[in-house]
Amino acid sequence: MKKYIVIVTILALVIGFYIFRNKPEVKLTDNKIVTEETRLQLPEGWTLSENGMVDVQFEKKVGSGIVPKIVFKKSTSQEAQNPAKYVDKLIAGAKSTVTSYKVVTDERTTADLGYLAIIKANYVNNKQKIEVSQRIYIIGEEVYTISGSYTGELGNEVDQIIEAVAKDKVGK
């Protein structure tokens, strides 16, 4: 009789285990490749319009008028080895080139990895004031420029993206 009790107990345990154990959950996930928009946490409405190692562009969909755009560029210049003077020259060149170009903010910092210039300016084109927010990172002879153009009150969004692009592309 004892044997039967043992056998029945074992049977109950085995059956119970397989009944109440957690069944493997089959979970189908759409493994979408993480987009740049998601990865960089772009504000709403901004999309990546061009993506390359050296050329990256973002733009925001707007109903009409100037399309806010942010452009990342990489270039090289021997003059960049003297970054302060080089940036001075670039700004002077921009002023002479875009005659209505006015610098609002010109902040320079030197970090371990290189030189950073944060330049905010505006110019008038077709009777419209265009705001430009730019960062120039200089590491040796390499010059990374992130430029954002917009009109109106998009300064925060533009700066947020510029910051994200800087971290992503320049590592800062």
Add this chain to the structure above:
Amino acid sequence: MSKTIKSYLSISIVLAILGLAIISDSKPVGPVVVEVYGQQQCKHLNAECFWNSSEHDCCTGLICEEWNVTGGTQRYKCGPASTPTPTTTPTSGPTITPTTTSTCRPTSTSTPTTTPTAGPTITPTTTSTPGPTITPTTTSTPGPTITPTTTSTPTPTRTEEMTGTPVPTATNTPSNNNDGSTTNNNGNPGSPVCNDADPGVPGNLRATALGGGKVRLNWNDSSGPHQSYAVAYGPNRDSFIYGDPNVGNVTSYVVSSLNPGGNYCFYVQAQNGCRGGNPSNIVCTNQAGGVRVLGTSDNYNPLVDGIKESYGGEVLGASTELMGTAEVTYSKDKLPSGNRLDLDHSIIIPKIGVNFPIYRPQQIGDMLMVGHREVLLTTIDDRKVYYGHNGSDVFGGLFQLRVGDQIKTIDEGIENKYEVTETRLVNKTEVESLKAESDQIVLVTCSFTKPEFRIIVKASIK
């Protein structure tokens, strides 16, 4: 039934139930993730890619390779397929079971091999031709001909790091099929034969540096039967490692994404069906003895370029800002304006010692961007208007010109002689005064003493 038999029977039943339970439920404990790759656009050369075990999202002919480490995270980019596969495998999900395969994903049979050095064309009958690989797009050639399956046409891409697109070579490497037979990559049996006629040779290839890493190529149409052209380029005359195997049946093509100031040599090659012709003459930029790119290396202004590139408005192309553009502050420094040199274009005015290269202004919207110490060229109603600052080393001496004085321009090597026919001092609002006759050119600068006025000189061809 004896007790022993009953015991054995019971134990057997227990074991049988246990075995059935194990067999019927042999899946591992825990969630099973089946990753589904949806249809999505493939990543092009140098784009950051997603690397997961043996799968990646680069386009055909590219492979996802290690790029750099940012913030402790290994990152990958799409590189030429010839680049060794990354040896490190990032952590990934447990099981990859793609149920839908992206059409742009490379397969082992369709991945073109890459030729990092100057190589022959795919044309089996012309193997001595250096340079670009031709990927014929037409497949109507009768007979057992080469019909490359490679349909991806790598666009010449930014080559900042000289990692441009190696020309894919539709090599007919025999491969063994599962059934033991041997075919070429296209699945066509036997040796490739091309019966197409010689597509001829394009003539007089010229290169014009456009600035911003772009060079425009122009050539004379090949006289032979051809359907398209291939463009090849590289850092010197012996190395044509980049190119576009099919730019269409055109006689002008802009190669972009070049390293500003870098050396580049180019040639083009006509092609038809399965055959490429002999290459054109080779032209080089920014190289002694060849065509030089002067305006890109010393005049490139990333700040201006960024302003221009990020401008998201309609380019109207009007010239309303022209008159105002000369009002700039004089500086002795040559400033990097970002305007580009118009190659082989200069203006010579012996009387006032002018002999300047001509620059093409950049444009933002309807605003022409003036250079600082540059003579710029624009057109109004198809008439050439040269304008510049009134500094002493630009157009500062323009006020001295009188009717009958000589002006010479050299444009693409062609010399044009003009004689001054009219000089005027006009208010800057008198834009109509810039209009000229069909045989005239117009020179403009601002008045040094009257900022609101412009000096305008018109000269007719002799």
